[in-house]
Amino acid sequence: MTRELNWPVIRLLMIKDWQLFQKQLAAHLLGGIVALAFLGMAKPWAFYIGSLLLIILLVAVACFAVSTSLLVERKEQTLAFVMSLPVSPLDFTVAKLAGNLLTFLVPFLVMALFTAIIIFSTPLPDGLVVLAALVFGHVLVAYCISLAVAMQVESEGWNLFAMIGSMVLINPFLMLIGQMDSVQSVLRGNAVIWPAPALAILGAQALIGLACLAFALWSNGRKPAFY
Amino acid sequence: MSHLDPGAAPAAPSDARIPAFDHLRALAMLAGVLFHAALAYSPMMHGFWPTAYRAQSPWIDAIVWCLHLVRMPLFFVVAGYFTAWLIVRRGWGGLLRQRLRRILVPMLVAWPLVHLATSASTEWALDHVVHPSPFLSMVKAWLAMPDPPGMPPSTGHLWFLYYLLLFTALAWVVHALDWARGFARTVRITPTRLALILPVLVAPGFFLTTAPHPAPESLFPQFWALALYGPFFALGALLLDRVDLLLSLRRWLWPGLLACVLAYVGFLVQLDQREVADWARTAPWSTALLQALVAAWGTLAALIAGLRWFNRPRAWMTYLARSSYWTYLLHLPVLFALQYVLLDHALSWPLALLLSCGLTLAICLLSYELLVRRTRLRDWVG
Numbered sequence: 001m002t003r004e005l006n007w008p009v010i011r012l013l014m015i016k017d018w019q020l021f022q023k024q025l026a027a028h029l030l031g032g033i034v035a036l037a038f039l040g041m042a043k044p045w046a047f048y049i050g051s052l053l054l055i056i057l058l059v060a061v062a063c064f065a066v067s068t069s070l071l072v073e074r075k076e077q078t079l080a081f082v083m084s085l086p087v088s089p090l091d092f093t094v095a096k097l098a099g100n101l102l103t104f105l106v107p108f109l110v111m112a113l114f115t116a117i118i119i120f121s122t123p124l125p126d127g128l129v130v131l132a133a134l135v136f137g138h139v140l141v142a143y144c145i146s147l148a149v150a151m152q153v154e155s156e157g158w159n160l161f162a163m164i165g166s167m168v169l170i171n172p173f174l175m176l177i178g179q180m181d182s183v184q185s186v187l188r189g190n191a192v193i194w195p196a197p198a199l200a201i202l203g204a205q206a207l208i209g210l211a212c213l214a215f216a217l218w219s220n221g222r223k224p225a226f227y
Numbered sequence: 228m229s230h231l232d233p234g235a236a237p238a239a240p241s242d243a244r245i246p247a248f249d250h251l252r253a254l255a256m257l258a259g260v261l262f263h264a265a266l267a268y269s270p271m272m273h274g275f276w277p278t279a280y281r282a283q284s285p286w287i288d289a290i291v292w293c294l295h296l297v298r299m300p301l302f303f304v305v306a307g308y309f310t311a312w313l314i315v316r317r318g319w320g321g322l323l324r325q326r327l328r329r330i331l332v333p334m335l336v337a338w339p340l341v342h343l344a345t346s347a348s349t350e351w352a353l354d355h356v357v358h359p360s361p362f363l364s365m366v367k368a369w370l371a372m373p374d375p376p377g378m379p380p381s382t383g384h385l386w387f388l389y390y391l392l393l394f395t396a397l398a399w400v401v402h403a404l405d406w407a408r409g410f411a412r413t414v415r416i417t418p419t420r421l422a423l424i425l426p427v428l429v430a431p432g433f434f435l436t437t438a439p440h441p442a443p444e445s446l447f448p449q450f451w452a453l454a455l456y457g458p459f460f461a462l463g464a465l466l467l468d469r470v471d472l473l474l475s476l477r478r479w480l481w482p483g484l485l486a487c488v489l490a491y492v493g494f495l496v497q498l499d500q501r502e503v504a505d506w507a508r509t510a511p512w513s514t515a516l517l518q519a520l521v522a523a524w525g526t527l528a529a530l531i532a533g534l535r536w537f538n539r540p541r542a543w544m545t546y547l548a549r550s551s552y553w554t555y556l557l558h559l560p561v562l563f564a565l566q567y568v569l570l571d572h573a574l575s576w577p578l579a580l581l582l583s584c585g586l587t588l589a590i591c592l593l594s595y596e597l598l599v600r601r602t603r604l605r606d607w608v609g
Contacts, residue, residue, distance in 0.1 A: 026403035029396060033448055040447025121380045121446055 009087050010095040017069045017099035024064040028107050031057045032114075039118055055135070058111055059167050062143035065104040069096060070150040071159055093151070093220035097213060100147055108143075112136050127189040130198050131177065137205035138173050141212075142166035148212035151220055177201075244312065245470065246545075247538040248305050251529065253551040254537075255302040257588075258294055260558045263384070264584040265291045267360075267566050268576040271439075271498070277349060278566035279360035282576040292439050292498075293491050296518055297525040299387065300429070300459045304526060306391055307463020310398060315467065319399065326395050333608050334388040337556045341383055344560035352567035360570065381444035384559045393448055394460045416465065418475035422483070422527060428458040430512075430519035438498065438510035438518060459526065466530075473530050480531050483524045490520040553599050553608045554591040562587045 031053060038050030073079065082092060115136070119129050142163075149162035177183055182195040267278040269287045313322045352359065353367055369375045382389045401407050432455025433440060443452035466472065476483075494517040510518070537544065565583045574582070599609045 022403045026400040030400045030404075033393065033397065033453075037448045037450045037453065040445050040449055117446060 005094060006087055006091045009085055010091050010098070013082070013087070013092070013095035014099035014102060017096075018103060021065065021068050021103045024061075024068060025103070025107065028057055028061050028064075031060075032107070032111060036114060042122070054111060054115065055139075055170075058108065058136070058139050059142075061104060061107045062139060062146065062167070063163050065100055066143070066146045066150045066159075066163065069100050069103065070147075071156060074154060075156075089223040089225065090221040093217055096151065097147070097217060101213075104143055108136070108140070125188055125190050126192050127186045129192055130183065130194060131187050134177060134183075134198060134201055134205075135170070135174070137202050138170050139167070141205045141209045142169065144209040144212040148216040151216040245308075245534070245538065246540045247530075247533040248308050249548040250537040250544045251301060251533040252305040252309075253544065253548040254533075255298045255305065256551040256555040257547065258298040259384075259555055260562070260587060260591075261584055262291055262294050262298065263559060264562055264566070264580060264587065267583070268580055274361045277352075277360060277362045278563055278570065279362060280566070280570065280576065280579055281358060282574070282579065284576050287576070287580075288498075289495060292495070293521065293525070295439060296491075296522045297529060299456065300522045300526040301529050302387065303390075303394070303456045303459040304463040304466070304530065306394070307460035308466050309463075310395060310460070311464040311467040314398075319402070322395065326392060328607060330388050330391050333552075333556065334382075334385055334392075338382065338385055341385065341556070341560055345383070345563055348560060348564040348567055351564075352570070356567060356570045358570050380446055382446065383444055384442065385556070386442055386444045390443070390448075390452060390456060393453070394457065397453075397457070398460075398464065416469065416472065418472050421462075421472055422476060422479065422524070425458065425462065425523040425527070426516070426519040429455050429523055430515050432456070433510055433515035433518040433522075434512060436509060437507065438494075438514045440510075440518070455522075470534070473527070473534055476527060477531055477535070480528055480535075484528050487521050487524045487528065490517045490524075493517045494521060549609055550592055550595040550600070553595045553604075554588070556608060557591050557594065558587050561590050 035050045035053035035057060038046045038053065041047075041050075087095075112132075115132050116129060118124070119132060120126060143166075145166045146159070146163045150159050153159060153162075180195075180197050183198050186193050186195055186198070265287050266272045266276045267280045268283050269276070269279075269291060270283045270285055271288045273279045273283060310322065313325055317325070349363075349366070352363055353370070356363065359367065432451050432453075435451035435454060436449075440451070440455070443449040494514060497511075497514045497517065562583060565586050566579075569579050569583060572579075595609075599605055
């Protein structure tokens with residue numbers, strides 16, 4: 001197995017993943033515009049619907065990105081075709097990881113940016129940006145776990161379990177934050193203060209996410225052959 | 228809409244650029260300068276407009292709201308037409324590059340500059356104007372408070388650039404989800420259907436907001452603005468290879484205009500009968516429908532008239548078309564500065580309007596000549 005990465009083919013594989021994801025991305029973009037329009041109505045019920053829709057979209061982007069590029073591809077046996085290309089398992093792993101991160105991170109970062117704009121440009125307390133960062137951090141970790149599991153495990157059942165399980169954990173996570181007085185006091189204020197527990201959680205989220213991705217890369221990249 | 232779907236069967240050749248659309252876009256943008264200048268002399272806007280002048284005339288209200296109902300719909304039709312034209316000529320990648328260079332970057336650069344310039348002239352007016360407008364007096368009172376309320380960030384008069392980007396994104400959604408093909412299969416557009424359906428399509432947009440409709444300056448997309456201007460943008464995309472729709476409607480130009488005038492008179496009567504408390508409420512259905520008729524048929528009439536009388540390339544029209552983008556970006560801070568100065572001069576409203584509008588146009592065109600026309604800026608805002 002060669003350790004030289006075949007970047008032209010990796011690029012092509014990433015473009016292929018991006019193109020296959022276009023329909024979902026279009027639907028998410030439409031949903032995002034609708035969610036923002038709800039938030040722009042500046043009414044409590046519209047704010048509730050808009051923010052709920054944004055969270056649903058965030059989860060949907062994470063699930064669809066993994067599902068389209070890995071699970072569906074496996075089902076349709078595209079790997080057999082990929083094996084006919086001049087790619088090593090490491091090339092394939094890098095392409096999958098980078099392509100997946102691209103398809104997920106573009107809508108994810110756009111939504112994060114607009115959430116920050118919403119918080120800073122409306123009468124909402126600016127401290128809410130701490131909660132938003134923690135929620136976005138959780139979805140990012142859940143996505144990294146799902147991606148790592150999808151690259152590691154072929155069973156559809158386990159993949160669905162990883163996706164649903166990690167995303168559903170957002171509920172106890174929100175409850176946990178709700179019980180932290182130091183975080184709660186910040187959320188109601190107009191100053192953006194990052195309390196130590198919030199920073200610790202964000203740090204843990206970053207570490208877990210990176211560890212998942214690194215493990216997926218290491219585990220798949222060291223394979224001498226696809227099977 | 229078929230040009231949002233490059234896979235669809237090719238229709239009439241759409242490579243040729245129709246000069247009338249360039250000229251109509253210029254007229255729509257220059258009408259914006261006149262509209263903003265005239266609001267200073269509108270009795271209806273006297274309490275809200277920063278440069279509201281002591282001399283006013285109900286004639287201004289009788290004219291400007293009609294202009295308001297037609298100019299931006301017309302602009303978005305033309306924008307939809309050129310979006311589809313660019314997709315055909317350069318593809319989605321080319322369109323994206325054009326939108327970045329011609330819309331996103333100018334918007335991001337102009338936005339803070341316009342905001343700073345307008346704020347500076349308003350601050351000058353607060354300090355120096357002896358006969359302030361009611362709005363200036365209100366701002367003065369606000370600023371005297373111990374903790375004055377801040378204004379939410381907004382796109383200001385550059386909101387149309389923001390919506391152009393939104394509609395481009397939505398056009399890509401339509402393309403990616405293959406909706407244009409489905410739409411073309413299920414709906415057969417005829418000239419009569421177009422004339423009848425368009426007011427019905429845009430009426431919900433008017434119904435969801437106040438009358439007369441404000442500028443959607445919020446940083447968040449507004450449902451009413453999407454519902455109002457979206458159908459016009461889609462109509463523009465449709466017209467790329469269906470200009471025949473407009474040509475078939477030519478015989479309806481004068482009867483259509485008459486219907487527009489009648490609907491507009493009805494709209495003015497309804498505005499006149501409203502109580503002050505109704506100003507902040509969304510428009511009733513009857514008012515929304517009257518506005519939709521004026522906007523839809525007035526825009527169709529403007530398109531038909533444009534194809535009839537403005538379709539021949541003329542040097543001065545081409546010049547106006549090329550300078551109109553820069554003029555529109557620049558006009559509001561210049562206009563406000565001039566009108567703040569005029570607040571302390573007792574002039575008749577026609578003279579004040581002529582002066583402020585004429586000087587604004589002169590300054591914008593001169594700056595276009597000096598800063599844009601022969602420089603690299605031409606590629607971005609020329």
